[in-house]
Amino acid sequence: MSDYLAAAVLLIGAFFMLVAGVGLIRLPDVYSRMHAATKATTFGMGGILSAVILFFQAAHVATHAILAMFFLFLTAPVAAHLIARAAYRKGPGLAPATRLDEYGPYLSGERSTSQTKNGINSHD
Amino acid sequence: MSLATIVFSLSAIWILMKGTGSAGDFFVGLILAALILRFLRKSYHQEKSFLRVGRIGRYVVSFTRELILANIQVLRIVLSPRIRIRPGILAYRTRCRTPFGVILLANSITLTPGTLSVDISEDSQTIFVHALDITHPDEVREAIRLGLEEPVIGAVE
Amino acid sequence: MIQAAVQIGLGMLGLSLALCFVRLAKGPTTADRVVAADTLATNILGVIALFAILSGEELFIIAVLALAILSFVGTVVYAKFLERGKIIE
Amino acid sequence: MIWLLSITIGSLVAAGAYLVMQRRLIQLVLGLALLSHATNLMLVASGWIGDGRAPIVPGPGPVDPAGYVDPLPQAMVLTAIVISFAVTAFLLILALNIYQRFKTDDIDRLRRLMG
């Protein structure tokens, strides 16, 4: 029974990894690609690692897999956030379909204040 | 988190990693955790947040539901014959007060339907969220508020 | 049963890896490439996990954990480099 | 499985050789790193016999060695990886040193600086 369950979970996981790959190709700009990459890969890895747990059914394997899963869930958003931020600061490059951008105004405001800040203590 | 919590959770991780839970292993884990604490002693701040175990369960359930929904949405968008999205970045003012809460919320936002947190403002009160469908920004805000922010505040604040 | 599933899963992951490579090659911006590389790394984690099932060797899971840490740090460093042009300020 | 390794080794060597022939120091260093990875992989491939099971014996007692990979090249490759890590680190620092001192990592320009 758990064998079938493992196989099903595994296939779902692998399928979502594939969805991440397809999304990486099809979506129009970095940010939407990141949606696909972040969500689908973490979910997919969750599925695959659950399959590992179900397959081995041993405590230490399970804990290693859970730790790996926890680590991925912890770090994938951070990595996405860093890439998105860096990409935006390098040049927004938003897709033409974009409707709303409230980050740009904030960023330009912050830049001007931080420049004056930097002007004061640029030597530290 | 208090130092005792860190020590105990580290030694718990240690035991889980080893896979065999005996008293000796727990002791070794405690020693190692103490070593790590000694090593990292300069990086602990005064900041504290409290975990409420009961509420965390609600958060986890809510988060898992959102995660699955998110993936189904990604699936629908990616595999539809024509991609029709209206993305945008909106500013979301959070009601979380602790840094840990804000960061947990931002991370959760990234893993839930159609949203991805791009940055947190300097005063850590505003999260900038990139959303795949932003036809009605207020709906997105409402979804975040109900689906994530309430459980997060419940869990860690 | 599960072995067949693993084979199919490996096929899917291989396809996904190929797609990531396409995005890695095409660009157009560096950020795209970083995203592609990150996804590539996660896909490789999946491949290793599947390989653990295929060979029945539980020790590969440790490799998954180690590689997850490495790929996270790698992505962080690259993002930082992308943003600032230097990594450690 | 061995053909996969062969293709990987081949493409690593190709990419490494291409990078080594470029003009910038960092490309040179990365190319050399790729080349050493390729040789390490080749060393692993030389021990690929049987079904390719990891050479980790489950416990005490006799074990049939048939399905396992030859562990000796793996022990050797571990050493080789450490060595190539060290040498690459050294090269990177050398290149960084040159870059910081002369503000360029373009080999042609450096040559012109040397006169």
Place this chain on the structure above:
Amino acid sequence: MSGLLPLFVAGPLAAAIVLFLVKGRARLQEGLSLLALAANLALALALLRETAGGEIFIHRMGFWPFPYGILLAADRLAATMLCLSAAVVGASGLFACSYLSEDQRREVFHPLLHFLLMGIQGAFATGDIFNLFVFFEVMLMATYALLGFYHDLDQLEMALKYTCLNLIASAFFLVGVTMLYAQVGTVNMADLAVKVRAVGPTPMMALTALTFVSVFSVKAAIFPMHLWLPSAHSLSPTPVSAILAGVLVKVGVYAILRCATLIFPAPFQRIQTLLIGLAVVTILFGALGTLPQRNLKRILAYSTINQLGYIVFAIALLNPAGWAAAVFYAVGHAFLKSSLLLGAGLNQKLTGTVDLDEMGGLMTRAPFSTLLLLTGLLSLAGIPPLAGFFSKLFVLQAGFAQGAYLSTGIVLAAGILSLYYNFTTYQRLAWGTPRGEVGGAPAGMYASVAFLAAFAVVFGLGARWLHEWAQLVAAQLASPEPYIAAMRNAA
């Protein structure tokens, strides 16, 4: 004795660590360093005496059965080489104590020197081909650090070139190990010797042998791979360049000799013509390369290339007489060239330059150091009572005995060329118009140069004795069966 064999590796390692730990205290560090070098030399001499009877010492690390595990082995050749490296590195260490006295980086010089010694001696003593690789890398890594010692653009560029070339060579070494392992499934030298003989001289095996030869020829600076040597010798600090020329290139020679005698005797027959050709080109190239130079260290570097050509030529004759000549040549050249390079450093200290035209007329101004240089240069030129003459003589004898008249004739002609360049060098150095002031130099520098230069005379006057020893070494190399049996039977 075989229990003490790991001390050749572990001793320098321990010394390096201790020296690293006493980094701040220069006097103490230098004293300890010299003490360790002297102990190492004594140990090597003891080993040389023990191996004279033809006994082969094997030390097994760990507790693995025969073809596995790490073996250290010492026969006459290894003992000779160990002795030679201990002497040359020791003299260079003594020289460095005074030479680097104002240099701030000297606190890491001595630890690195011992790391280098560890790598060199490990490479001479190891009994399997993978550990040869490892010790090569230890040695190279120490050299990389020592070469990057100063920070001129020239020096950085040289260090980069040297590092890249050697990194590629290391990659090819691994490729060679892979090819060998895939064919015979072992890395132990004795086991390899047996199994390679069983496979026979197939084209694949010849290719493997060629891979190894091309890797070692980077270390030994044979013709297409010699490009790193002139700048590395001339731009590195003097003690380092003495070690480079005296010992480091001999490691490559030693490895080629081991391959030719023990591991690949049959495949070497197939590539013999190629090797002889390369050696002849190397000889000519080295001799011609000296002509346009003005920098004394650069001249010595090209002459090193020239001399290495002779050694490899002698090895490539593939008979015991040739191997004896090669061993004789290698030993003589190690002492000679390191004494010359240290002498060049001494003169640099005295006059502040290594440019020949600017240090002219040294004979009247600094007679003792010039005499030391004179001994070396005359020996290098091949003037009869000195070691250089006999080295060339034995090589030519072996060549003509083999019947390789054409190549040996070219080698003879190149010898005349080297006579010419050594004389002009000496003439420009010693008898030009005197100019500039001459400073003083510490006694330690004179002592180390004199110590090494004395060997040039001793090996010349006692050439018969050294040649007998070289023939003993060659005889042992020619019949590797005892070596293999000793490795097999090691407890």
Place this chain on the structure above:
Amino acid sequence: MRSLILSAIAPIVLHLTLVFSLFLLLYGHNQPGGGFIAGLMTAVGLVLQWVAFDAREGWRRFNWPWDKIFSWGLALAAGVGLFGLLKGAFLKSSLYEFDLPFVGRVELLSAFLFDVGVYMVVVGVVMMILTLICERRSPRRRRQ
């Protein structure tokens, strides 16, 4: 430009990494792992701190004498090898078992001490490289 999210996550990752690397170190002799990979994991965790904060903050938090750690690690590893020499062969490993209060029976393989030495060497080397790379900012170098 510091990222709040990264600087909050980095210490957590460091804790995880340290536990994991200690696991790799302690169980390296009959499971995959060992000194080298454990040292690399530790170093990776530490490098992340440098990236997440800045060099000044990194040196404030981890002001450890990395060169000393390197050389003592090397000394430990070589010392274990020489100790084996006393018992017959260089690098010969030996096994000791003894009882400790609370912990129970402990098997100490001398190869483990060798691994600890390698661990220290790797951490020391990586951090020394980091020192070289951000030389100008590190207070340790400036003081010397």
